[in-house]
Amino acid sequence: MNTDFAHYYQRIRCKQKRETLLWSLGLVALYLGAGNIAEFNLHTVWVSIPHFFDYLAETIPVLHWPLLFADGHTEGSFAYWGYRLHIQLPLIWETLQLALAATILSVLVAGGLAFLAANNTHSPATLRFAIRTLVAFLRTMPELAWAVMFVMAFGIGAIPGFMALALHTIGSLTKLFYESIETASNKPVRGLAACGATPLQRMRFGLWPQVKPIFLSYSFMRLEINFRQSTILGLVGAGGIGQELMTNIKLDRYDQVSMTLLLIIVVVSMLDYASGELRKRVVEGKA
Amino acid sequence: MSVQPISNTNLQQLKQQNPEIFSRQGRYLRTLGMITVAIVLYYVFFFLVFGISWPQFANGCQQISRYFMRMFVWHDFANWPFGYYFQQIFITLAIVFAGTITATLLALPLSFLAARNVMSSPVLRPIATLVRRLLDILRGIDMAIWGLIFVRAVGMGPLAGVLAIVMQDIGLLGKLYAEGHEAVDKSPSRGLTAVGANGLQKHRYGIFTQSFPTFLALSLYQIESNTRSAAVLGFVGAGGIGLVYAENMRLWNWDVVMFITLILVVIVMLMDKISAILRNKYIVGEEIPLYPKNH
Numbered sequence: 001m002n003t004d005f006a007h008y009y010q011r012i013r014c015k016q017k018r019e020t021l022l023w024s025l026g027l028v029a030l031y032l033g034a035g036n037i038a039e040f041n042l043h044t045v046w047v048s049i050p051h052f053f054d055y056l057a058e059t060i061p062v063l064h065w066p067l068l069f070a071d072g073h074t075e076g077s078f079a080y081w082g083y084r085l086h087i088q089l090p091l092i093w094e095t096l097q098l099a100l101a102a103t104i105l106s107v108l109v110a111g112g113l114a115f116l117a118a119n120n121t122h123s124p125a126t127l128r129f130a131i132r133t134l135v136a137f138l139r140t141m142p143e144l145a146w147a148v149m150f151v152m153a154f155g156i157g158a159i160p161g162f163m164a165l166a167l168h169t170i171g172s173l174t175k176l177f178y179e180s181i182e183t184a185s186n187k188p189v190r191g192l193a194a195c196g197a198t199p200l201q202r203m204r205f206g207l208w209p210q211v212k213p214i215f216l217s218y219s220f221m222r223l224e225i226n227f228r229q230s231t232i233l234g235l236v237g238a239g240g241i242g243q244e245l246m247t248n249i250k251l252d253r254y255d256q257v258s259m260t261l262l263l264i265i266v267v268v269s270m271l272d273y274a275s276g277e278l279r280k281r282v283v284e285g286k287a
Numbered sequence: 288m289s290v291q292p293i294s295n296t297n298l299q300q301l302k303q304q305n306p307e308i309f310s311r312q313g314r315y316l317r318t319l320g321m322i323t324v325a326i327v328l329y330y331v332f333f334f335l336v337f338g339i340s341w342p343q344f345a346n347g348c349q350q351i352s353r354y355f356m357r358m359f360v361w362h363d364f365a366n367w368p369f370g371y372y373f374q375q376i377f378i379t380l381a382i383v384f385a386g387t388i389t390a391t392l393l394a395l396p397l398s399f400l401a402a403r404n405v406m407s408s409p410v411l412r413p414i415a416t417l418v419r420r421l422l423d424i425l426r427g428i429d430m431a432i433w434g435l436i437f438v439r440a441v442g443m444g445p446l447a448g449v450l451a452i453v454m455q456d457i458g459l460l461g462k463l464y465a466e467g468h469e470a471v472d473k474s475p476s477r478g479l480t481a482v483g484a485n486g487l488q489k490h491r492y493g494i495f496t497q498s499f500p501t502f503l504a505l506s507l508y509q510i511e512s513n514t515r516s517a518a519v520l521g522f523v524g525a526g527g528i529g530l531v532y533a534e535n536m537r538l539w540n541w542d543v544v545m546f547i548t549l550i551l552v553v554i555v556m557l558m559d560k561i562s563a564i565l566r567n568k569y570i571v572g573e574e575i576p577l578y579p580k581n582h
Contacts, residue, residue: 029389037377038526039444045450048441052450055440094337098577101333102402104326141516142529144431145544147535149354154347158337222575232431235523239337242432257436258481261428268427 059258081255088244092263094158095240096271098233099226102165107219110170114177115203120186122199131174139171147238161238165226168256176218177211184210213282220279227271231264358545372531372547376554379527382445382520383513386452391506396456397422398464405468405490419462426458430516434525445526452513452520460509467501468494500570507562514558518551 035041064076116123117131143164150160189206197205234242241264248256302309339347397418399405406415433451441447476493484492495502521529528547535543 005578030384031388034388035380035449037381038385038449040382040385040389040446040449044446048446048450052437052440055436055574092542097333099335101330104329108326136552136556137548140515140555141548142516142522142532144519144522144529145532145536148522148533149351150347152536153350153354154339155343157339159339159344162333162337228427228429232429232527235431235435245432246435249439261432264432265424269423272423272427 037231046142058254059261061258062256082259084244084256084259085260088241088260088263091234091241092267095230095234095242096227096267098158098161098165098240099223099230102162102169103219103226106166106169106173107215107222109166110173110177111215113174114181115207116173117179118181120182120184120189121203121207132178135171135174137171138167139175141168143168144232144236147233147236151237156237156239158239161230161233161240162234164238165230168229168263169222169226173218173222177215180211180214180218181207216282217279220275220282224268224272224275228268307309307556322330322400332536357539357541359542359543363544367543367546372550375521375528375531376547376550378445378552379517379521379529380514382452382527383447383510383517386449386517387456387506387510387513389449390453390460390509392454393453394460394464395460395502397457398468399490401461401465402468402494404471405494419465422458422461422465424458425454426462428455430455431523433542434520434523438524443524443526448517448520448525448527449526452517456509456513460505463505464502467498467505470501471497495508504566504570507565511555511558511562514554515551 033109061081062076063081067076068078070077070079113131113135115121117128117135119128145159146164147165150163154160154163169191184207186206188210189202192202192206230242231239231245232242234240234244235246237243241260245257245264247253248260304547401415401418401422403412403415404411427513430451433454437447437450438456441450471494475497476489479489479493517527518532521527521531522533524530528551531547532544535541535547
């Protein structure tokens with residue numbers, strides 16, 4: 001018995017070791033290969049990382065302790081550092097509005113599309129397939145590509161950014177939504193069908209109450225993501241803070257780079273916190 | 288047994304008997320109406336502030352439909368530089384793998400420093416808070432912005448892309464791993480303490496053994512999601528397929544844009560499949576046959 005068990009143990013152990021070794025070797029090979037193609041190796045990192053830190057050091061603004069609260073013309077004061085705030089703050093506001101408007105619109109549209117695309121709502125198979133293909137296309141085309149396209153068509157401004165963000169968000173939310181509808185239990189639906197409910201009533205009273213908290217939770221998550229995304233739309237002229245950031249980086253206005261990044265980080269963390277609280281209240285609390 | 292349709296007087300009676308049940312519908316409709324009005328008002332505000340004029344909008348729509356028309360008519364397909372396109376796609380994949388794997392390796396130790404149940408003594412608590420803030424900062428800046436910064440700091444090319452992915456993913460993965468470490472069961476750690484394990488052993492065998500599936504799932508998911516978003520890196524000069532996108536959009540080659548998007552759709556679907564298989568095999572796990580007792 002003892003030797004038997006030892007044999008068994010050895011066999012399992014060997015198998016596990018073999019698999020671990022195979023996977024580790026495969027992963028290392030993949031990593032080295034990828035690093036090789038992407039010009040990413042210890043030498044280049046070693047050479048270039050100091051440049052990065054130099055750059056970061058450059059962006060640290062000059063602040064003098066005694067002059068911190070002096071007026072905007074004294075070098076070393078907060079006011080001097082933030083001399084472009086009157087341009088940057090409205091841009092941050094615009095970015096927030098972009099993210100919010102795009103999220104609300106796409107939640108509404110994606111909610112509708114998801115019910116049509118789910119395979120347990122009795123929508124026609126061709127329609128399902130068409131919607132799934134469409135949203136796969138919408139979410140795989142990068143936001144910036146959409147933004148470039150809309151900027152070319154509608155001109156520079158916030159509206160192209162709004163459209164680009166909304167299209168991309170519809171693409172990704174619809175997928176999350178229809179997957180959550182498909183995992184919902186079909187017992188309430190069958191019960192309603194037995195009572196003679198129409199397909200619309202079945203969806204409204206059988207599926208919707210089950211998926212509503214999931215929908216809301218995904219929507220809040222998406223709002224956070226969209227704010228982060230909307231900060232880059234400006235890179236191609238589609239509105240928001242990105243434009244300002246890009247000009248600052250390209251024109252080497254170092255102190256303004258740090259100011260803009262600081263603004264973005266502050267707003268992102270505020271939004272993260274607020275949406276986390278809201279999600280907790282809406283998803284777990286009353287809904 | 289059939290359900291009797293409720294007569295009108297009967298219904299009135301029911302309404303009088305259970306006013307709170309029937310008033311719920313009204314309350315619900317009122318809330319719904321208020322939300323609808325709020326949303327409509329918000330959009331009116333939004334379009335008043337940021338909107339564009341009607342002719343401009345109509346003109347834009349015309350333009351967009353022209354672009355879409357051109358997307359579906361592929362001119363001169365045989366002479367496209369496919370080698371170049373596929374090389375760029377390959378570089379994008381390489382950037383994603385190199386970036387995400389590096390980020391995983393760097394985020395793992397950081398996540399232990401950020402986990403509150405690892406850094407449990409009062410001396411170590413501030414370290415956890417500090418690391419968390421650092422991760423927040425890294426996460427708060429978008430990949431494309433990191434790309435822009437790195438292009439400026441280390442020059443154009445895939446290296447900037449890899450570093451951008453590393454930066455963003457350390458922030459994201461570090462936080463998620465830390466949450467994974469915090470969600471583990473405490474008893475194995477206590478047991479290990481009882482048999483005299485030191486701190487490092489406790490974390491390795493008491494915590495990481497349990498959070499390993501989360502770690503693997505998150506890393507796989509991140510590779511997938513980065514494949515999708517790495518295309519933006521090229522737009523800022525950080526290497527990969529985005530460059531081809533940007534070039535061909537400027538050159539009005541919408542057919543090429545469409546072609547590349549379709550290729551990317553296929554690649555992303557493949558990654559989905561591969562990661563689903565890996566997840567099933569290693570996270571759900573396969574049954575190891577138990578040692579048969581009756582031998």
